[in-house]
Amino acid sequence: MKTYLDCIPCFFNQALRAGRIATDDERKIKRILDEIGMALKDIPLESTPPETGRLIYEKVREITGNHDPYKELKIESAHKALSLYHSLKQKVERSDDSLLSAIRIAVAGNIIDFGVNRSFDIEREIHEALEKDFAIYDYTKFQECLDRTDEILYLGDNAGESVFDRILIEELKKPVIYVVRAEPVINDVTYDDAILAGIDKVATIVSSGTNAPGTILTTCSSKFRKIYNDAKCVISKGQGNYEGLSDEKKPIFFMLKAKCYVIAKDIGVTEGDIVLKGINV
Amino acid sequence: MKTYLDCIPCFFNQALRAGRIATDDERKIKRILDEIGMALKDIPLESTPPETGRLIYEKVREITGNHDPYKELKIESAHKALSLYHSLKQKVERSDDSLLSAIRIAVAGNIIDFGVNRSFDIEREIHEALEKDFAIYDYTKFQECLDRTDEILYLGDNAGESVFDRILIEELKKPVIYVVRAEPVINDVTYDDAILAGIDKVATIVSSGTNAPGTILTTCSSKFRKIYNDAKCVISKGQGNYEGLSDEKKPIFFMLKAKCYVIAKDIGVTEGDIVLKGINV
Structure with missing residues (x-):
């Protein structure tokens, strides 16, 4: 997905939010914003938003000296999610499908x-996602792809x-490679976060090699790119991965909630919609 | 009022909104945003937001060549307001106070x-403002100030x-100087807009001399500054004038709806509140 003009004010909002989590020093936060301002002229609309996201979070780290501002929030949300794991497993096991x-x-x-929201209610979201209609619903195609493949490449999104990904992986009944970011960026899932979530019990964890908040192939490691190129069925979670891969030419199933009106419009849905969208399938 | 860090993403939103009204050319809008980005490092947090607003709208004019992007919207909203004038006059005349x-x-x-909103429902707003409690309500002090003065300086805000200002001026029962911006900026009221609203029938119209979207005294004409310094009772409408004058040392009554959470917080109210706040009274 290209960068839309509407993404630009949002870049500054993201930088402000991340800066405030990383430091209490207003002057440092202003410097982060100033430096993104200076870099703006070199950000073409043809680039994808996570390429700029990468730059933003590099600036936050560099200026605040805080390498992983979202660390505590990530651990907190993992514990919250883990506390729901057993009841969600039961829901899945008792359901018709x-x-x-x-x-x-x-x-x-x-x-x-945390790249989009300041706060959210995970229990309400689960309740909603279990009831709500998908705005794009390529479920049959996904089942076909799953039947045909002997391995799934699963691109993780957030810690x-x-x-919750683990619950889905357990239902795929096939070997899964679970992809994490190489370094902390926003609250995106890294190797340590995946371990905390118990992903190592159900999948092989691999780093994409990037520190962008999305799968930007040009910034990924050659090792990851080979795995990606060989994959026959890809699950791509979340907005950042969609932004990086929406124009790819291989079979990918995007699973996400459209939390931003620009991305929603790009997908062809409405903000707040849930999506299971296959491309090249 | 100082510039808060939260104002910075909002500056880019304002520039984007104004750019889109001024031109359909994405490259020009990107250039506006780029140039504001480059200027950001020279915008101290100690400056008031309308000082930056002035820079933003200068860039919009300079890059798009459109001197008055909001002209049609201004005329349209004046006609809409004029169509309500008689019924509102009746409401006022029939009310207890x-x-x-x-x-x-x-x-x-x-x-x-239009600096804050893309759209609004003026009839709903009137209905609400007639019923709603003021979050700050210095009405008695305002009446006292009005009784003491022989002339009111009334700082207009939007075309x-x-x-609606005219309806209030007609109830003040004292001579009024109505202040307009020197040049078009957003949909702020200029001399022509004030004439269209019929202000010339009820007040003396004077330009502040500024092209900022607020009363920034350092950018006003010396003629206006003298009038301002001599004034004994000032009515200041809207957020832009508040941002410019909130730290002044003379009696001013701010009348506004807090449409932005940053300004609301600075005033000590909640976004959406209506305010009649006197300072130095």
């Missing part, structure tokens, strides 16, 4: 996104959310 | 602000809104 229920739960988990 | 009703109507008119 356990795969679909697990997808709904994984999509509900996508609300744990905490990965607990 | 015609001065207070006229203040409420003038505050309702403050919603006509269209000035029709």
Whole structure:
């Protein structure tokens, strides 16, 4: 997805939010905003938003000296998600279509996104995602892709959310490679967060090699790019991965909640909608 | 009022909104945003937001070549307001306290602000402002100030809104100097807009000499500054004038609807509240 003009004020909002989490020093936060301001002229609209996201969070780290501002929030949301794990497993097991229920739960988990929200109510989201109609619903195509493949590449999005991903992975009944960011960026899932969520019990964890808040292939490691190129069925969670991969030419299933009106419009849905969208399938 | 960090993303939102009204050319709008980005490091938090507003709208004019992007919207909102004039006059005349009703109507008119909103419902606003409690209510002090003075300095805010100001001016029963911006900036009231609203029938219209979207005294003409310094009772409409004058040392009555959470917090009220706040009274 390209950068829309509406993304630009949002970049400054993201920087402000991240800066405030990283430090109490107003002058440092102003400097972060100033430096993003100076960099703006070199950010073409043809780039994807997470490429700029990468720059923003690099500036936050560099100027505040705080390498992982969201660390505590990430751990807190993982514990919250873990406390729900058993009851959600039961919901899935008791449902008529356990795969679909697990997808709904994984999509509900996508609300744990500090890049977009200041706060959210995960229990309300789960309740909503279990009832709500998908605005795009390529479930049959997803089942077909799943049947055909012998391995799934699962691109994780946020820490905490990965607990919900684990529930879906357990329903896929196939080997899964679970992809995490190489370094902390916003509350995106890293190796340590995936371990905390118990992903290592159900999948092979691999780093994408990027520190962007999304799968920007040009910034990923060659090792990851090979895995990606070989994959026959990709699950891509969340907005950041969608922004990076929406123009790709291989079969990808995007599972997300559209939390931003620009991304919603790009997908062709309305802000707040839940989406299971396959491309090239 | 100082510039808060939260104002910075909002500056880019304002520039984007104004850019889109001024031109359809995305590259020009991107250039406006880029240039504001480059200027950001020279905008101290000690400056008032309308000082930056002035820079933003200068950039919009310079880059798009559109001197008055809001011209049509201003005329449209003035006609809408004029169509309500007679029924509002009747409401005021039939009310128990015609001065207070006229203040409420003038505050309702403050919603006509394209710097903050994309859209608004003026009839709903009037209905609300006639019923709602003021969050700050210095009405008695205002009446006392009005009794003592032989002339009121009335700082206008937006075009269209000035029709509602006229209703209040007619209830003040004292000579009024009505102050307009020197040049078009957002949908702020200029001389022509004040004439269209019929202000010339009830007050002497004077330009502040500034092209900022607020009364920033350092950018005003010396002629206006003399009038301002001599004034014994000042009515200041809207957020832009509040931002410019909130730290002044003379009696000023701010009448506004707090449409932005930053300004609301600075005043000590909640976003959406209506305010009649006197300082140094």
